[in-house]
Amino acid sequence: MGFFQLQHVTDYYDNAIEGILTMDNFNRTRKLSIVLFMCNFILLFIDYINNVKGLWIITDGYKYLFYSHVVLGLGTLLFILSSCRIIAQSPKEVTLAHNFFGILFALFLLNHAAITSGWIDQKIHSQLTVYVITCIIIAVMCNYKPKVAVLLYGLSWVTIMISVAISQEDPALRQAHYINASILLIVSYFLSIVLYQFRRQDLLHKHYLEDLVTERTKELQTANDLLSREILENKRAEIEMAKLDRLNLIGEMAASISHEVRNPMTTVKGFLQLLRDKQESKDKEYFDLMIEELDRANCILSEFLSISKNKPTMFELHSINDIVTSTLPLVQADAQANDKLLTVELNNVPDLQLDIQEIRQLLLNLVRNGLEAMSSGGHLRIKTFFTNSEVVLVVSDEGKGIEQGILEKLGTPFFTTKEQGTGLGLAVCYGIISRHNGRISVETSPSGSTFNVYFELSN
Structure with missing residues (x-):
């Protein structure tokens, strides 16, 4: 297991991580192109001062440097306009266009810097400063796969080797540039790969943690739902038990007093019926009303007795x-x-x-x-x-x-x-x-x- 492969990467995680890296590269490259475009005005102003001082006449390197700045300005402007047409708000919106945008811009900068340092700067002060700065910027700001990094740095290495071979006449200095450029390319490549792997591993950990939190949240939600249902069931059971306790209490009362109350009621009803037959017709309606109310009370007692749990079933x-x-x-x-x-x-x-x-x-x-x-x-x-x-x-x-x-x-x-x-x-x-x-x-x-x-x- 490699140093950076701490977890097994599934296709889901791999696609998600590559989408985030591509979007990050696109956004950084877009910002870098804007910064370089603004800085290019300063470089053009410096070229104008060099022309006023007569440096263009002393060596044509300054004139070619002006042309390289014009190319840089036009190139960055082209990339700025292109980036405005393919803006992505989230990794889900990333397409191949965003991936190619970052790769092409990095390829443009590296090769432009290789030509500027390997050919134009050799006519002025024989330095590789521009190429060194560009390689470090691309390695730090852009996170590309190892195969893409090999392609970018490999093509720029070929470009600078050809440019130095054409422009540098001093064999010793030319050989030194070969060695320096090669070492620089190796260091930049490994720096780019290390930063890419660290960034990738950081995103991988983040995705695993997010999934773990999501999974645990679902488990807690499920447990909370079960607990809520149990609480509701217990509450309902308590209410039912309280209701049944009241019914049992009343049922016991009904069982103990209903029969005792019915006996005197039956006696009273019998005597009322006897007295009714002996009364005049105008008073019989009162006796009928009393007998009817006794029947109603007896009906209530019957229902009351039905509540009793001891009632035979x-x-x-x-x-x-x-x-x-x-x-x-x-x-x-x-x-x-x-x-x-x-x-x-x-x-x-x-x-x-x-x-x-x-x-x-x-x-x-x-x-x-x-x-x-x-x-x-x-x-x-x-x-x-x-x-x-x-x-x-x-x-x-x-x-x-x-x-x-x-x-x-x-x-x-x-x-x-x-x-x-x-x-x-x-x-x-x-x-x-x-x-x-x-x-x-x-x-x-x-x-x-x-x-x-x-x-x-x-x-």
Whole structure:
């Protein structure tokens, strides 16, 4: 494993890194061309001063230097105009044009510097200063692959060797330039490669860290979602447990006092019936009213007794669809009497251990609540289906929905929003579901409410 290959580089990372490097090269090269274009005005001004001083007459090297500055200015201007046509805002927008732009500009600068130092500067002061500076600038500013760097520095080395061979007549100085230029090319090449590898490795580490952070963020998000769901489930379970505790307490009270209260009520009702027969016709209506109120109180006690968890429940294997079907005539009669539309959708569901009378009472309570929640012409739907090892009974209406404050109190005994209601209907439903080890969920909106009753499939 090489010094710079600390991780395995996939095609995805390789393409992403090369895109970033290409964009960096393009932006740096574009800025460099602008800087060189501005600096070229200073060089042209210096050429003008040299001409005024008469240096152009002393040696034609200064005149050729002026021409090289003109070529540099035109070349940088051409690259500036070209870069304005292929601007990239992100590595994803990088194309081959951006890659060739940087390579061509580096090739232009290196060869221009090689001709200037190897030919023109030899006529003035026999130095390779311009070429040295250009090689270092390209090596530091541009990050190219080793093959591209070999091509760039190799072509410029050939150019400067030819230029020095043509212009330099002193064999010793010419040989020194050969050696210096060759050493400079080797140093510049290795400097370019080292900087390229460091930059590449830095981007590789950055990509791995970004992916690692993204992966860990997803894991934390998943854990947070699971935790949130567990908290909601626990909160819902606490609410259900509190509700069931209240129902159990009231159920125990119902079981202990309902029978005791019914006995004196039955005695009072019997004597009232006897006294009614002995009264004049004008007073009989009062006795009828008292007897009717006793019957109503007895009905409330019956519902109250239905909440009791100790109430005997006769479980038998039944299909909930059959119970719905047998109860349907009564439900349809209620719907027609209230000018409401009823729709029933019964899907194939497995049989369950159920108490037929309690499930019928549950269905009737939910249906009547739904019918009372709607105005004339409303649509009530009853549906059964099987999902996730649970049989679901759905009763939905098109009423005005349930307010949040009321929703939280559903199933609380004696809580009602109806003028003539007892507040025991839903409490009885929750008691029945509790005895069947099921659960009730409510979905509500301004367009209606849906009661979902879930029964776990028996083993």
